[in-house]
Amino acid sequence: MVAVAPGSTPVVGDTRLTSDLILHVNGHEHELSVDNRATLLDVLREDLGLPGTKKGCDHGxxxxxxxxxxxxxxxSCLILAAGVRDAEVTTVEGLSVGDGFHPVQEAFVAHDALQCGYCTPGQVCSVVGMLDEVERGWPSILTADVTEESVKLDEAEIRERMSGNLCRCGAYVNIVAAVEEVAGR
Structure with a gap:
């Protein structure tokens, strides 16, 4: 059923179930026609062939x-692809520097911060975003003094800020060590 504005009549062959849009992903523009109900996750994986972003619970x-x-x-499982026009999306595939790894990826390898690896792309992207938040001075619930311009990134702060990323294998100790290394660079 197509939603219709009050007082208007649906037209046979109405195409409002899809949107033509340009997605900016990993520095490249992609012209797509997507189902309005498609999540960013599904478009990244199925339409753009970027399998790094994983579908875990599909519930955020x-x-x-x-x-x-x-x-x-x-x-990305909670965001509709049609809603990210004019935004820059970066996936784990877009983090690498040339032929090398991003420093967070290098730290994950060095600290064996992965086991099965399924959650790793999401963990890596989350660490990159979290380090930017810390650099900007954004407090978390554990930040002792929100009036300070800098945030002390200790183990408890890292665990709190990464609490939205689960690892079924339990590699948390090594993930924290990897984050501490990258944050100390």
């Missing part, structure tokens, strides 16, 4: 689908 609870939207971390 696990963080496996975390990407950066204009630099802010978001659960």
């Amino acid at each position: 609870q696990c963080g496996a689908c975390t990407v950066l939207l204009n630099g802010r971390r978001v659960n």
Whole structure:
């Protein structure tokens, strides 16, 4: 059923179930016609062939689908693709520097901060976004003094800020160590 404005009549063959849009993903423009109900996660994986972003719970609870939207971390399973016009989306595939890894990816490898690896792309994107939040001085619920311009990124602060990303394998100790290394650079 197509939603129709009050007082108007639906037209046979109405195409308002799709939207033509340009998505900016990892520095590239993609012209697409997407179903208005399609999530950003599904468009990234199915239409753009970017399998790094994972579908975990599909309810915004696990963080496996975390990407950066204009630099802010978001659960791509909760965002409609048609709603991200004029925004810059960065997936784990877009974090690498040339042929090398992003420093967060390097730290994850160095600290063995992954086991099965399913949550890793979302964890990595979340760390990148979280480090930007810290650099901007954004407090968390654990920040002792919100009037300070800088945030002390200790283990408790890292765990709180990463609490939206779950790891079924339990690699949290190594994830925290990887974040501490990158934050100390």
